[in-house]
Amino acid sequence: MLFATALGALFRLSVLEFVPGSLRTGGATAANFRAVLAPQYLRAIGETALLSAATTILTLLASYPVAYALARARSGRVRSLLLGLTLAPFFTGAIVRTYAWMLVLGNSFVTWPVRLLFEPSGVLVGLVHFSMPTMILILAAALAHVEPALERAAASLGARPARVFWRVTLPLSMPGVVSGSLIVFAWTFSAFATPELLGGGRVKMIANVVKDLALDSFNWPGSAAFAIVALAVTLALVAGLGRLLAPREAS
Amino acid sequence: MLHRFLIASLLLALTLAPLGPSLAGAPLVVSVWGGNWKNTIERVVAKPYTAKTGIPVEFEVGGTLDRLAKARVAKGAPLVDVTFTTSHVARLYASDGLFEKLDLAKLPSSNDLAKEAFRSDHAIGGWAYVYTIAYRPDLVKTPITKWADLWRPDLKGKIAMPDFDPSHIITISALLEGGNEKTWEKGQERLRQLKPSIAAFFSTDARSQDLMKTGEAPVEVMLSINAFHLRDQGLSITIVEPKDKPGILGIDVAAVMAGGQKTKNAYEFVNLLLSKDVQEQLAAGFKAGPTNTKAVVPASLKGQPGVFSSPAEWKERGYIIDDETRATLLPKWKEWFNANIVAR
Numbered sequence: 001m002l003f004a005t006a007l008g009a010l011f012r013l014s015v016l017e018f019v020p021g022s023l024r025t026g027g028a029t030a031a032n033f034r035a036v037l038a039p040q041y042l043r044a045i046g047e048t049a050l051l052s053a054a055t056t057i058l059t060l061l062a063s064y065p066v067a068y069a070l071a072r073a074r075s076g077r078v079r080s081l082l083l084g085l086t087l088a089p090f091f092t093g094a095i096v097r098t099y100a101w102m103l104v105l106g107n108s109f110v111t112w113p114v115r116l117l118f119e120p121s122g123v124l125v126g127l128v129h130f131s132m133p134t135m136i137l138i139l140a141a142a143l144a145h146v147e148p149a150l151e152r153a154a155a156s157l158g159a160r161p162a163r164v165f166w167r168v169t170l171p172l173s174m175p176g177v178v179s180g181s182l183i184v185f186a187w188t189f190s191a192f193a194t195p196e197l198l199g200g201g202r203v204k205m206i207a208n209v210v211k212d213l214a215l216d217s218f219n220w221p222g223s224a225a226f227a228i229v230a231l232a233v234t235l236a237l238v239a240g241l242g243r244l245l246a247p248r249e250a251s
Numbered sequence: 252m253l254h255r256f257l258i259a260s261l262l263l264a265l266t267l268a269p270l271g272p273s274l275a276g277a278p279l280v281v282s283v284w285g286g287n288w289k290n291t292i293e294r295v296v297a298k299p300y301t302a303k304t305g306i307p308v309e310f311e312v313g314g315t316l317d318r319l320a321k322a323r324v325a326k327g328a329p330l331v332d333v334t335f336t337t338s339h340v341a342r343l344y345a346s347d348g349l350f351e352k353l354d355l356a357k358l359p360s361s362n363d364l365a366k367e368a369f370r371s372d373h374a375i376g377g378w379a380y381v382y383t384i385a386y387r388p389d390l391v392k393t394p395i396t397k398w399a400d401l402w403r404p405d406l407k408g409k410i411a412m413p414d415f416d417p418s419h420i421i422t423i424s425a426l427l428e429g430g431n432e433k434t435w436e437k438g439q440e441r442l443r444q445l446k447p448s449i450a451a452f453f454s455t456d457a458r459s460q461d462l463m464k465t466g467e468a469p470v471e472v473m474l475s476i477n478a479f480h481l482r483d484q485g486l487s488i489t490i491v492e493p494k495d496k497p498g499i500l501g502i503d504v505a506a507v508m509a510g511g512q513k514t515k516n517a518y519e520f521v522n523l524l525l526s527k528d529v530q531e532q533l534a535a536g537f538k539a540g541p542t543n544t545k546a547v548v549p550a551s552l553k554g555q556p557g558v559f560s561s562p563a564e565w566k567e568r569g570y571i572i573d574d575e576t577r578a579t580l581l582p583k584w585k586e587w588f589n590a591n592i593v594a595r
Contacts, residue, residue: 020578020579020580020582021342021343021575021578021580021581022346022347023319023323023343023344023347023349024346024347038590040586040589040590040594102461106465107465107466108466108467115408118451196454197458200411200450200452200467201451201452201453201454202451203595204593204594212414212415212585212589214320215314215316215317215415216316216416216585217581217582217585217586218316218319218582219582
């Protein structure tokens with residue numbers, strides 16, 4: 001109910017006329033939606049989708065081995081150590097972590113051959129690091145449900161480790177892959193602090209554009225219209241991604 | 252009957268009496284930027300105010316537009332009594348009825364102000380500064396002396412500038428092409444040529460200072476007060492008084508919130524802010540231009556960028572963007588800037 005009310009207020013604001021130089025709004029208009037369909041705003045949506053997809057794929061690739069080790073470690077100490085390392089980032093705020101990445105990716109301590117800070121590549125590094133703990137925990141939970149006896153059975157029938165992984169472990173861990181990917185994709189789509197700080201104002205994701213319009217231009221109606229368009233795109237993409245991955249899960 | 256009424260009134264008055272002093276002792280809440288801004292206002296204005304009136308001062312700190320957003324949400328029952336903001340954003344507050352229309356009779360110190368300090372009926376200038384070029388001489392070998400130097404090839408990938416308000420560089424580009432803020436389109440092509448030189452954009456004073464400290468952007472279109480603050484912290488930094496066009500003058504204003512419970516106290520606070528003694532301390536603390544023409548600027552600061560010691564200097568050494576034009580065109584400027592300069 002509360003969410004519906006807030007969404008209703010957002011929609012109402014999005015169809016009111018923006019009056020430059022004033023906080024007042026004018027009459028009803030569809031101009032805000034026409035304005036936010038301009039190339040620069042669509043480009044921000046496109047870049048957000050690309051960065052979210054890249055973050056999801058890289059996070060998955062980086063997290064799977066860690067999750068596997070976490071789920072299959074025989075030693076309790078090793079498991080505790082891995083779990084501690086996985087959870088450690090949760091104990092520092094997102095802003096602190098991002099500032100730390102600014103020092104690492106900038107040229108203060110390391111001279112990088114290519115520029116990373118204030119570039120999409122730097123933002124990608126920050127987003128992957130931010131997403132990894134969650135992905136690891138989801139994958140580890142899924143892998144813990146994969147019966148090791150099935151892998152041993154495949155191996156005893158002559159399957160090599162790679163084949164065991166592709167034909168047994170990975171398919172059986174797909175529920176975790178799907179839910180982890182959906183969560184990481186959806187929250188990366190709404191990322192704000194990481195692109196704001198690591199992007200140096202040059203990498204604009206959807207949330208940054210919403211903030212630009214609302215708090216810098218004070219165009220609240222335009223900001224509301226863009227937020228609604230972005231919300232629709234996010235829901236469509238998450239639904240599409242869910243459908244794309246669902247058949248694999250079933251198989 | 253009358254006797255009973257008088258006794259009842261007396262009892263009521265005695266019961267409510269303690270509320271009088273407690274209301275008077277309630278803190279005055281001042282909305283201002285954080286860091287150096289809040290610290291200086293607290294030291295130079297709030298402490299003498301409390302010493303004089305016995306009223307404690309509390310602060311609400313935040314960015315210019317964050318605080319505007321909060322004020323808008325709290326319209327009618329403001330959470331603060333006095334707000335400091337920039338002169339063009341003050342117009343946005345006033346347009347929504349968030350500021351009290353100033354009664355200058357309650358601000359006797361305003362008699363001594365430069366006329367440029369009277370920004371509108373709702374807000375009054377507290378100090379002046381410029382947006383100018385600041386750079387790290389250890390990282391930029393050839394001195395920068397004018398705005399046109401920003402387009403030098405050796406500064407490629409070294410410059411940072413604000414993206415929350417690009418009005419300074421837009422106006423400078425227009426001025427260099429013979430236009431002004433009203434004919435800003437004249438500077439568009441020149442500004443596009445600056446794009447490869449921009450390393451980063453910043454949206455807060457803190458980020459602006461971080462970029463300079465770390466050397467990620469050793470050249471900045473920077474607020475002079477922030478540049479002086481960095482220098483005070485020990486960073487070697489050159490603050491340029493550009494030779495071709497003046498720095499873009501900014502005037503921060505104070506205003507009394509409409510609908511507040513402590514309007515009288517708020518006026519006293521603003522009046523103290525504008526008084527000669529406090530203005531002199533503000534000029535020394537911020538390294539800014541006082542708006543009170545009787546305030547004496549320390550000799551060591553005279554002639555420094557953004558520090559104006561006479562009314563004539565306001566026009567000679569600074570360019571004032573028309574507030575109305577700025578408030579109206581800012582969304583358009585921002586949209587164009589994002590599409591053509593910020594976009595990779």
